[in-house]
Amino acid sequence: MLETLRNFIVSEIGVGIFALDREYNLLLWNRFMADHSGISAEQAIGRNLFELFPDLPQKWLSKKVDSVFMLHNFAFTSWEQRPWLFPFRHNRPITGGIDFMQQNCTFMPVREADGEVSAVAVTVNDVTDVAVYQSMLKQAMAKLEESSSRDGLTGVYNRRFTETRLLEEIGRVERYQAETFSVILLDLDHFKQINDTHGHLGGDEVLCEVVARVRDVLRDTDVFGRYGGEEFLLMLPQTGREGAVAAAERIRKAIAAAPILYNEVPIHATGSLGVATYEVGAPKVERVKAQADLALYASKRAGRNRVTFYSAQMVDKELGAG
Amino acid sequence: MTVIALTEDQRDALQEITNIAMGRAGALLAQLMGSFVHLSVPGISLADASNISGTIAQTVGRELAVTAVRQSFSGTLRGEAMVIYDERGCRNLADLMGYEDEVGQATERELLLDVGNVLVGACLNGIADLLVSPLSYSPPTIIAENAEVDRLINPDQLTWDYALLIQVRFTLEIRDFTCHLLTLMPEESISQLKKALDAFMESI
Numbered sequence: 431m432l433e434t435l436r437n438f439i440v441s442e443i444g445v446g447i448f449a450l451d452r453e454y455n456l457l458l459w460n461r462f463m464a465d466h467s468g469i470s471a472e473q474a475i476g477r478n479l480f481e482l483f484p485d486l487p488q489k490w491l492s493k494k495v496d497s498v499f500m501l502h503n504f505a506f507t508s509w510e511q512r513p514w515l516f517p518f519r520h521n522r523p524i525t526g527g528i529d530f531m532q533q534n535c536t537f538m539p540v541r542e543a544d545g546e547v548s549a550v551a552v553t554v555n556d557v558t559d560v561a562v563y564q565s566m567l568k569q570a571m572a573k574l575e576e577s578s579s580r581d582g583l584t585g586v587y588n589r590r591f592t593e594t595r596l597l598e599e600i601g602r603v604e605r606y607q608a609e610t611f612s613v614i615l616l617d618l619d620h621f622k623q624i625n626d627t628h629g630h631l632g633g634d635e636v637l638c639e640v641v642a643r644v645r646d647v648l649r650d651t652d653v654f655g656r657y658g659g660e661e662f663l664l665m666l667p668q669t670g671r672e673g674a675v676a677a678a679e680r681i682r683k684a685i686a687a688a689p690i691l692y693n694e695v696p697i698h699a700t701g702s703l704g705v706a707t708y709e710v711g712a713p714k715v716e717r718v719k720a721q722a723d724l725a726l727y728a729s730k731r732a733g734r735n736r737v738t739f740y741s742a743q744m745v746d747k748e749l750g751a752g
Numbered sequence: 753m754t755v756i757a758l759t760e761d762q763r764d765a766l767q768e769i770t771n772i773a774m775g776r777a778g779a780l781l782a783q784l785m786g787s788f789v790h791l792s793v794p795g796i797s798l799a800d801a802s803n804i805s806g807t808i809a810q811t812v813g814r815e816l817a818v819t820a821v822r823q824s825f826s827g828t829l830r831g832e833a834m835v836i837y838d839e840r841g842c843r844n845l846a847d848l849m850g851y852e853d854e855v856g857q858a859t860e861r862e863l864l865l866d867v868g869n870v871l872v873g874a875c876l877n878g879i880a881d882l883l884v885s886p887l888s889y890s891p892p893t894i895i896a897e898n899a900e901v902d903r904l905i906n907p908d909q910l911t912w913d914y915a916l917l918i919q920v921r922f923t924l925e926i927r928d929f930t931c932h933l934l935t936l937m938p939e940e941s942i943s944q945l946k947k948a949l950d951a952f953m954e955s956i
Contacts, residue, residue, distance in 0.1 A: 487850075487852070489850045489851075489852055490849070490850035490851055490852070491850075492850070493784075493849060493850030494850070494866070496784065497784055497873075500780055500783060500784050501777075501781075501784065501870065501873050501874045501877060502873075502877045502881070503869070503870065503873030503874065503889075504869070504888065504889040505866075505869060505870075506865070506869060506892065507862075508862075508865070510858075510861075511858050511859070511861050511862035511865065512858075512862055534891070536891070541886070545881065
């Protein structure tokens with residue numbers, strides 16, 4: 431009775447079970463394996479696994495099976511690293527969005543009374559549902575992260591995220607001796623007046639239009655963040671002085687190129703920009719920001735709607751002026 | 753504390769058993785990987801939960817960043833094993849583990865799991881065989897990637913006070929590879945271990 435029960439369970443359980451001898455010949459092939467592979471137990475038993483499934487990664491898998499025989503050890507494969515061993519169809523053909531049944535496999539030593547391992551038993555668990563949920567969760571997390579890193583009005587990165595990216599870039603430059611980056615601070619000129627004249631909605635429209643124009647002249651790799659009310663910070667990876675000043679000039683021109691229409695009223699907006707390049711070996715995010723800020727201040731003082739690159743004399747000048 | 757502390761005889765027996773087991777493990781791993789694996793003499797100590805991170809850092813060294821794989825084992829003995837790699841991980845061992853293609857990120861993780869699983873199994877099965885208490889294993893998982901050693905165990909989440917710690921260092925000189933295996937067995941498992949050690953001493 432017990433024997434019948436065991437055979438029934440091994441055959442009917444909703445988990446793939448098969449067993450191998452030292453030459454990788456199949457000793458057992460349960461119904462789950464037969465149904466999903468289309469190879470019946472009669473066809474499978476006695477055959478070499480790698481002959482039946484020539485696409486299996488033989489070198490790696492045989493090593494795994496060997497390790498179970500040799501070390502009397504368990505071995506595992508997980509869908510997260512290797513989605514499947516056997517190209518089985520899954521039961522979510524419509525809603526799955528996944529090519530084959532995702533599988534977790536466990537390889538177990540079948541030990542005889544003398545302690546020797548006579549076979550390796552393998553279970554194949556269908557974890558397609560887990561994989562689907564996990565990928566849904568990942569998408570939701572990515573969306574959440576995306577929305578928590580964006581400025582609500584303009585859609586560019588918020589201050590917190592921009593700061594994080596600056597720190598990461600400093601880490602990258604210092605660790606891998608990557609090419610340095612530059613920072614542009616952009617401040618809209620006379621923004622308070624725009625708000626006073628056209629109302630806050632008019633001011634918001636200007637911010638959004640400026641963002642759209644700046645975006646048009648940026649590279650995909652540039653990081654564009656809103657730093658305060660009408661202040662923006664741009665981080666240009668792998669860009670030195672020359673490239674950064676040219677980019678800042680493109681931004682300035684794009685903003686000033688044409689008036690922004692709000693309720694069919696033209697608003698003339700311009701921006702002042704300060705540019706500084708990160709100095710390798712001084713891993714302080716504050717420093718490059720302070721330098722860009724000094725350069726921005728110089729642009730403002732020189733009459734606005736212009737680009738200034740940071741120079742060391744500015745410190746003295748500002749200190750003297752202050 | 754007195755209940756879980758091993759007697760001198762039990763301690764000696766455990767040291768002897770782990771020495772034999774590591775010797776076997778080294779030979780088996782060499783056979784499997786086709787490369788000589790050096791295992792240090794196992795260190796056995798009683799770890800205090802309140803200072804576990806310090807103990808691990810002392811054992812492993814305060815490397816800049818470590819990557820760690822954990823795996824639980826169960827049978828009459830229960831506990832968790834951790835394999836701690838340095839910042840180089842175990843990319844160097846890919847071919848020895850049967851990997852043929854270039855090692856990308858997913859493959860690198862699988863390799864960390866594979867190597868960890870083999871090292872844990874080789875060492876613990878040796879001990880389990882001598883103590884005649886076969887073990888089952890959970891699938892290994894990665895608990896830290898390039899993290900500080902102190903971060904491996906969250907001291908606020910521990911539900912045990914003392915654990916038996918067995919520590920072994922592996923080196924493959926020709927591959928410039930080194931890693932640490934830490935096996936931790938909590939209190940309730942230690943009394944089982946003591947029984948098994950007594951039985952082992954009677955049998956010899």
